[in-house]
Amino acid sequence: MRPAIFSFCSDPDVLDTFRWFSCYLTNGVHWSFYLSFLKVLALLAVTAPVALGFGFAGAMAARSHFPPLSWLGKGYIAVVRGVPDIAFFMFFVIALDQAFEWTRHKILCPDWTDPIRQGNDFLVCQAAKLPLGSSPEWMHETYGFFLAVITFSIVFGAFAANVLFGGMRAVPHAQLETAEAYGMSRRQTFWRVLVPQMWVYALPGLSNLWMVLIKATPLLFLLGVEDIVYWARELGGTKTSKFTAYPHGDWRMWYFLFLLVFYLGMTRVSEIGLEKLMRRLAHGQATSGGELLRKETTA
Amino acid sequence: MSCLQTIQDYGLRSIGLGERLLPKSDFTLCEQFTLIGSGMIWNVYFGIMALATGFFLATALAVGKASSNIWLRKPSEWFIFIFRGSPLFIQFFFAYFLFLSLKKPYPMFDGFTSAWLGALIVLFFNTAAYSGEIFYGALRSIPKGDIEAADAYGMSGWSRFRRVVWPTTLRLAWPAYTNEAIFLFHATTLVFFSAFPAWQQRGDALYYASYFADKTFNPFVPYPILAFYFILLTLVVIGGFGLVNKRLNRHLPAAKKAKMQFRLNLAR
Numbered sequence: 001m002r003p004a005i006f007s008f009c010s011d012p013d014v015l016d017t018f019r020w021f022s023c024y025l026t027n028g029v030h031w032s033f034y035l036s037f038l039k040v041l042a043l044l045a046v047t048a049p050v051a052l053g054f055g056f057a058g059a060m061a062a063r064s065h066f067p068p069l070s071w072l073g074k075g076y077i078a079v080v081r082g083v084p085d086i087a088f089f090m091f092f093v094i095a096l097d098q099a100f101e102w103t104r105h106k107i108l109c110p111d112w113t114d115p116i117r118q119g120n121d122f123l124v125c126q127a128a129k130l131p132l133g134s135s136p137e138w139m140h141e142t143y144g145f146f147l148a149v150i151t152f153s154i155v156f157g158a159f160a161a162n163v164l165f166g167g168m169r170a171v172p173h174a175q176l177e178t179a180e181a182y183g184m185s186r187r188q189t190f191w192r193v194l195v196p197q198m199w200v201y202a203l204p205g206l207s208n209l210w211m212v213l214i215k216a217t218p219l220l221f222l223l224g225v226e227d228i229v230y231w232a233r234e235l236g237g238t239k240t241s242k243f244t245a246y247p248h249g250d251w252r253m254w255y256f257l258f259l260l261v262f263y264l265g266m267t268r269v270s271e272i273g274l275e276k277l278m279r280r281l282a283h284g285q286a287t288s289g290g291e292l293l294r295k296e297t298t299a
Numbered sequence: 300m301s302c303l304q305t306i307q308d309y310g311l312r313s314i315g316l317g318e319r320l321l322p323k324s325d326f327t328l329c330e331q332f333t334l335i336g337s338g339m340i341w342n343v344y345f346g347i348m349a350l351a352t353g354f355f356l357a358t359a360l361a362v363g364k365a366s367s368n369i370w371l372r373k374p375s376e377w378f379i380f381i382f383r384g385s386p387l388f389i390q391f392f393f394a395y396f397l398f399l400s401l402k403k404p405y406p407m408f409d410g411f412t413s414a415w416l417g418a419l420i421v422l423f424f425n426t427a428a429y430s431g432e433i434f435y436g437a438l439r440s441i442p443k444g445d446i447e448a449a450d451a452y453g454m455s456g457w458s459r460f461r462r463v464v465w466p467t468t469l470r471l472a473w474p475a476y477t478n479e480a481i482f483l484f485h486a487t488t489l490v491f492f493s494a495f496p497a498w499q500q501r502g503d504a505l506y507y508a509s510y511f512a513d514k515t516f517n518p519f520v521p522y523p524i525l526a527f528y529f530i531l532l533t534l535v536v537i538g539g540f541g542l543v544n545k546r547l548n549r550h551l552p553a554a555k556k557a558k559m560q561f562r563l564n565l566a567r
Contacts, residue, residue, distance in 0.1 A: 083526040084485035090509055091522040122516045215386040253396035260385045260393055267384035
């Protein structure tokens with residue numbers, strides 16, 4: 001446990017309310033709580049670009065002129081439709097883990113003869129276990145977080161693929177024809193004309209997706225990561241003086257109220273940021289938003 | 300045990316009828332199908348009840364948000380912002396612990412800590428906020444000519460709202476509202492994974508699916524079954540809402556009656 005920050009915290013029983021709270025909110029377990037907010041931000045920071053990459057690949061595949069690739073892309077997009085995302089989360093976390101272990105098992109223990117699935121067990125050789133049984137605690141936590149990031153990226157990648165696919169189709173066809181008339185190849189048209197223009201069409205969808213991603217972060221809790229929901233439940237529960245120097249009643253309601261406010265703040269900040277981004281992207285575009293900006297600057 | 304017997308035993312397990320003990324090992328495909336299907340009763344219950352009640356609050360919120368009266372507008376805006384701006388998962392947790400602490404001094408809150416009422420209220424507020432925003436958007440995009448025509452006929456106030464504004468709002472909002480309904484049904488799977496307890500293991504479809512996945516350590520059977528049920532449910536919702544859409548658009552000439560475009564945002 002981390003030593004208390006304030007010197008007067010040595011005997012919490014005699015403190016007044018303000019000092020009691022300043023000690024309570026800076027004790028060891030609360031630092032884990034604050035650290036878990038960083039986990040959420042880290043998840044967002046890693047997942048957003050990776051999911052965007054998945055989405056871009058998915059959208060490119062769906063646009064492909066090679067049918068099997070196009071089916072793959074469209075199937076990836078469509079499969080998320082109609083099924084609750086939380087079911088995907090719960091599924092992928094186990095499925096990915098088993099897929100990794102199975103692959104390692106095949107490579108590392110080729111002479112293993114027993115079946116991997118025995119009744120209700122999934123058995124791989126010791127060397128194929130992820131993480132290895134001997135590895136330290138932080139490895140287990142990192143692996144869990146890593147699985148969560150991939151799961152989030154797969155699910156949100158499909159959402160992003162759908163949005164980007166729509167954005168690519170929304171670019172006026174005349175633009176592409178003009179590019180062709182200038183003698184650009186299909187690849188050049190795609191990278192030099194289509195991709196720079198599609199973002200403004202895709203941005204409303206992508207910003208919606210960003211909001212949904214923010215609001216999906218508490219689902220980390222279901223994936224077994226010690227995130228803010230986990231700590232809010234832990235810390236908020238009734239504490240008796242037997243186990244802690246800071247006994248209190250059931251405060252889980254207040255902890256979750258705090259989380260609620262945290263998320264509302266995140267939403268508000270994102271809304272403002274995305275509005276700014278939209279203005280930037282609309283600059284010089286042949287859309288009503290771009291037209292509005294042009295009038296503003298020339299007037 | 301035959302499959303028919305399993306259906307008799309577990310078909311209504313999620314609402315407490317039939318066999319009391321869940322199967323513990325050697326799960327058959329039939330058992331998994333039956334129990335997960337039985338859990339769907341809860342998802343359908345939550346979805347339909349929240350939609351049916353949320354619709355009216357959503358209309359009120361949309362009208363409130365579009366109102367020029369600040370005392371109507373601000374509360375509606377805040378309500379919509381709070382429920383759309385925070386995760387449903389956290390809302391469930393907060394509501395559960397709120398009801399739990401209200402229960403001690405006021406015993407009338409007893410029922411609110413169980414899922415059938417407590418979670419339903421959260422879903423009701425949540426879908427009202429999302430649909431309210433959709434209706435508000437539609438309300439703002441009613442063609443000016445429609446309102447002018449109503450004015451020319453001497454309509455005002457309630458009769459103008461009921462005969463012109465409201466039907467047009469619904470007509471414009473319906474595709475997006477269909478989308479919201481689909482995602483509301485998906486959101487119902489969160490109920491038993493937040494704080495609300497599944498009393499006597501009476502849970503929803505995802506609750507049973509994860510029960511099987513935990514017991515067999517094999518996610519490749521129960522989750523696809525769950526997916527199957529939800530795709531079915533989604534198709535039913537699209538079908539049902541499509542019928543309503545047809546009725547809402549029945550006065551339009553055939554050429555204008557464009558097929559309902561499901562611009563599924565995939566996420567709300």
